[in-house]
Amino acid sequence: MLSFLDDLKTLYNYNLGQTVLFKNREILIDGKPFFIQEWFSKGIILISDLLDEQGQLLSYQAFKAKYQCKTNFLNYYQVRSTIPDSLLAKTKNNNLEPLSKSIFLQNHSIFDPDSSTKVNFETAKVKDFHWLLNKQVNNSPHPGPTKWSKSMPICAKQWEKIFISIKQVSRENKLREFHFKFLHRIVVTKKELCRFGIKNDSECLYCGEQDSIDHTFSDCLFTKDFLSKVVQWFNNCNRSTFKPSNQDFLFGIFSILPIKNY
Numbered sequence: 046m047l048s049f050l051d052d053l054k055t056l057y058n059y060n061l062g063q064t065v066l067f068k069n070r071e072i073l074i075d076g077k078p079f080f081i082q083e084w085f086s087k088g089i090i091l092i093s094d095l096l097d098e099q100g101q102l103l104s105y106q107a108f109k110a111k112y113q114c115k116t117n118f119l120n121y122y123q124v125r126s127t128i129p130d131s132l133l134a135k136t137k138n139n140n141l142e143p144l145s146k147s148i149f150l151q152n153h154s155i156f157d158p159d160s161s162t163k164v165n166f167e168t169a170k171v172k173d174f175h176w177l178l179n180k181q182v183n184n185s186p187h188p189g190p191t192k193w194s195k196s197m198p199i200c201a202k203q204w205e206k207i208f209i210s211i212k213q214v215s216r217e218n219k220l221r222e223f224h225f226k227f228l229h230r231i232v233v234t235k236k237e238l239c240r241f242g243i244k245n246d247s248e249c250l251y252c253g254e255q256d257s258i259d260h261t262f263s264d265c266l267f268t269k270d271f272l273s274k275v276v277q278w279f280n281n282c283n284r285s286t287f288k289p290s291n292q293d294f295l296f297g298i299f300s301i302l303p304i305k306n307y
């Protein structure tokens with residue numbers, strides 16, 4: 046769980062912890078992170094608490110005068126010498142002090158990696174952490190629709206409608222499942238069967254041209270012929286002049302949704 050949280054912090058660039066003085070994996074005394082109760086109670090929490098206004102580490106005299114701690118000269122310089130230059134530079138460069146201090150002093154159960162995200166450790170469930178991960182990892186567009194959009198102009202708003210239509214196109218779960226796979230282009234044709242080594246060639250079963258999802262469902266002459274016959278039959282039966290476009294054939298017609306059966 047802790048290593049998962051570390052991954053999340055990396056994804057969200059959540060690095061407040063790095064500028065904390067205590068229990069910091071990068072600030073070690075005798076190879077171990079440390080904690081000094083007296084310092085903590087006097088408000089020393091961050092590396093920046095040991096810096097003066099110019100961003101330099103406080104001298105022992107200045108430290109004594111500012112915090113009135115019992116810590117002796119040697120202990121203070123031992124702590125000073127363990128702070129890596131990289132963390133000192135980071136502390137000088139960012140102005141996180143007010144925010145990070147309030148986190149450590151007021152509420153230990155809130156994790157807010159960015160301004161729009163807040164998770165309460167006391168009430169969070171697994172799905173909340175999954176959502177946190179998902180939000181950061183899966184923010185690129187789906188490859189299926191992206192590839193479809195290369196051959197036909199479908200905007201993001203239309204894709205939204207197309208995906209919502211999955212539930213509306215049919216009552217049959219099998220057909221809904223097929224439509225979902227089709228939108229994501231995970232329908233297997235001879236091209237894929239050949240790539241997986243299941244078929245020896247990737248030629249269309251009907252016309253002999255190279256098979257693919259585009260070929261099977263729209264480019265193949267046999268598919269075109271079949272679709273035009275279906276439309277002709279439909280128009281004859283209904284005395285209509287229905288002329289669906291290639292996009293209508295593939296993804297449905299939204300002006301007349303919801304359709305409950307096909």
Ligand SMILES: [Zn+2]
Binds near residue numbers: 251254265266267
């Ligand atoms: Zn074909």
